[in-house]
Amino acid sequence: MVNTKIRVLARVVAHPGKEEKLKALLLEIVEATRKELGCITYELLQSPAIPTEFAFVEEWESEQAWRVHLDSAHIQQALLEGEELFASPPDIRHYVLLA
Numbered sequence: 001m002v003n004t005k006i007r008v009l010a011r012v013v014a015h016p017g018k019e020e021k022l023k024a025l026l027l028e029i030v031e032a033t034r035k036e037l038g039c040i041t042y043e044l045l046q047s048p049a050i051p052t053e054f055a056f057v058e059e060w061e062s063e064q065a066w067r068v069h070l071d072s073a074h075i076q077q078a079l080l081e082g083e084e085l086f087a088s089p090p091d092i093r094h095y096v097l098l099a
Contacts (some may be wrong), residue, residue: 003095005040005059006094006095006096007095008095009056009067009095010058011052011054011092012044012053012054012090012091013053013086013087014054014085016087020060021085022082022085023046023054023083024079026056027073029074030042030058032072033069036068036072038064038065038068039061040059041057041059043056056057063094
């Protein structure tokens with residue numbers, strides 16, 4: 001059987017001084033995302049060494065489920081609202097599990 005599950009690492013960096021606003025925005029999307037069809041795991045992390053740096057660690061049933069997530073209203077809204085908070089564009093990468 002072919003494994004269709006994917007893992008996603010998404011790194012987001014706030015402008016210095018805007019990390020609390022960005023954290024609040026990112027926390028808003030967690031519960032809605034966890035309820036999405038195909039979402040297995042959706043965790044938000046913040047670096048203790050670099051408080052402006054956040055990361056999502058995600059697992060999805062399929063790439064299609066993840067792409068539907070990316071197009072969802074709450075993600076698109078968060079990307080728009082975050083534009084003034086992001087120090088750089090979000091770095092989003094997806095992977096398949098090998099071992």
